[in-house]
Amino acid sequence: MNRIGVGLTVTLRVRIGAHDVHYAGELVDGARILGLFGDVATELLIRLDGDEGLFRAYEAIEFLAPVRAGDFIEATGVITKVGATSRTMAFEARKVVHNVRGQEGVPPSAADALAEPVVVCRALGTCVVPKELQRRPQLVLPSLSAAPPDLAQLPEPRPIITPPPRVIITPPATELILTAAIVGAEITRAQTPHLPITAQEIADEAARCADAGVSVIHLHVRNADGSPSQSRALFGEAITRIREKCDVIVQTSTGGAVGMGVDERAEPLFCKPEMATLNCGTLNFGDDVFVNTRPLIRDLARRIREAGSVIELECYEVGHVDEALSLEAAGLIGKPLHFQFVLGVPGGIGAREDVLRFLVSQVPAGATWGVAAVGRHQRPMTELAMRLGGHARVGLEDNIYLEKGVLAEGSAPLVARAAEYGRSIGREIVEPGRARELLGIAPRR
Ligand code: KMH
Ligand code: ZN
Numbered sequence: 001m002n003r004i005g006v007g008l009t010v011t012l013r014v015r016i017g018a019h020d021v022h023y024a025g026e027l028v029d030g031a032r033i034l035g036l037f038g039d040v041a042t043e044l045l046i047r048l049d050g051d052e053g054l055f056r057a058y059e060a061i062e063f064l065a066p067v068r069a070g071d072f073i074e075a076t077g078v079i080t081k082v083g084a085t086s087r088t089m090a091f092e093a094r095k096v097v098h099n100v101r102g103q104e105g106v107p108p109s110a111a112d113a114l115a116e117p118v119v120v121c122r123a124l125g126t127c128v129v130p131k132e133l134q135r136r137p138q139l140v141l142p143s144l145s146a147a148p149p150d151l152a153q154l155p156e157p158r159p160i161i162t163p164p165p166r167v168i169i170t171p172p173a174t175e176l177i178l179t180a181a182i183v184g185a186e187i188t189r190a191q192t193p194h195l196p197i198t199a200q201e202i203a204d205e206a207a208r209c210a211d212a213g214v215s216v217i218h219l220h221v222r223n224a225d226g227s228p229s230q231s232r233a234l235f236g237e238a239i240t241r242i243r244e245k246c247d248v249i250v251q252t253s254t255g256g257a258v259g260m261g262v263d264e265r266a267e268p269l270f271c272k273p274e275m276a277t278l279n280c281g282t283l284n285f286g287d288d289v290f291v292n293t294r295p296l297i298r299d300l301a302r303r304i305r306e307a308g309s310v311i312e313l314e315c316y317e318v319g320h321v322d323e324a325l326s327l328e329a330a331g332l333i334g335k336p337l338h339f340q341f342v343l344g345v346p347g348g349i350g351a352r353e354d355v356l357r358f359l360v361s362q363v364p365a366g367a368t369w370g371v372a373a374v375g376r377h378q379r380p381m382t383e384l385a386m387r388l389g390g391h392a393r394v395g396l397e398d399n400i401y402l403e404k405g406v407l408a409e410g411s412a413p414l415v416a417r418a419a420e421y422g423r424s425i426g427r428e429i430v431e432p433g434r435a436r437e438l439l440g441i442a443p444r445r
Helices: 030-049 199-212 232-245 262-271 294-306 318-329 353-361 375-387 412-424 432-439
Strands: 009-015 021-023 054-063 072-082 086-099 111-128 178-181 216-219 249-252 275-279 283-285 288-290 310-315 338-343 368-373 391-394 401-403
Touching (some): 030 072, 178 199, 178 412, 199 216, 216 232, 232 262, 294 310, 310 318, 338 353, 368 375
Parallel strands (some): 178 216, 216 249, 275 310, 310 338, 368 391
Antiparallel strands (some): 009 072, 086 111, 283 288
């Protein structure tokens, strides 16, 4: 259940001074960053409860990059759960400016504004405001930063001013749908021995993922030699085996593999899946081109609807979101819309926080959204999505590693880790029955 205050976000930005230095090399200790999180938490509590409250516990603190004197640090906190007296929060600190040091001929006062903020620390925390100190109703949302000046009006040389990121203060949905993409079309057995290929292997992996918390299986199938297939017979067999083992929403791919034609890609729709993907635009896909012309998208949208399947909109670029919205405006796809933001495909949109915040800002009311991110981006971007109120997809299709250099033994361990993270920030992982309600899929009889 959403409580008032969930999603409330506060950001502060400070310069780290020489007096903060604690270690050699002008290094600042981690406690300084936790102090910033403490201040962020305090402002959140004041805005929610009219009281400074108490910081009770930190968990999952990760120090990810060094902080030195002269750096500017932006610390953000978002309330993820509101109990009777407890307030759970997720924090992130980013370096936005750093001092340029040690370079010959560069003055000691030189500093660079970073084009890409560097995340230096993440943490989760719980604060408490005793009942008798809560002064509600008090919720005063932080105002967005002032609009940037009209650059054209400023004299030369004009400063480079990037608009502040849009602060998302919409309360995130607390219910969380986890999807596992367990097969894909590109990963090979040579890359990981844990890739399921036969219908039985696929069903076993789907069941393990269901036990770990997924309610949706994003499904591709393979020929016996491991090559990708869209054969309706192979899909039918895999779906039957999955159904024998567990109750999950099976979402079949209509993307298939790069180079497949529309008829081949549409084959799984003959199985009348509960859900099917619709890829919303063409993009460079690694060294290949994943072709989704507008006529092809419309053709597949029609076929998916005729199969009675609910559409998931796969967006790998900003323009794909506009394409999806235009399909809806033209009455070619039904509501509610479900966006899957696929981030970090080489040739597609980058796996970055500013990118995701922008994409989320384009999602119309009533729609759901989730994140699938490729390779090493899978964990941080799906965790960010969960913090921002979105859903998450993990699995071998997108990423085969649990940690750097450590293969995941199937998709289930990736699901288990995502589920644990989701729960730790107060998200409730839904069962397939509830996921059907949220996605507008008819209940299974
Ligand atoms: N294999 C990719 C080229 C989907 O399943 O709809 C496309 C893909 C998307 O996997
Ligand atoms: Zn896929």
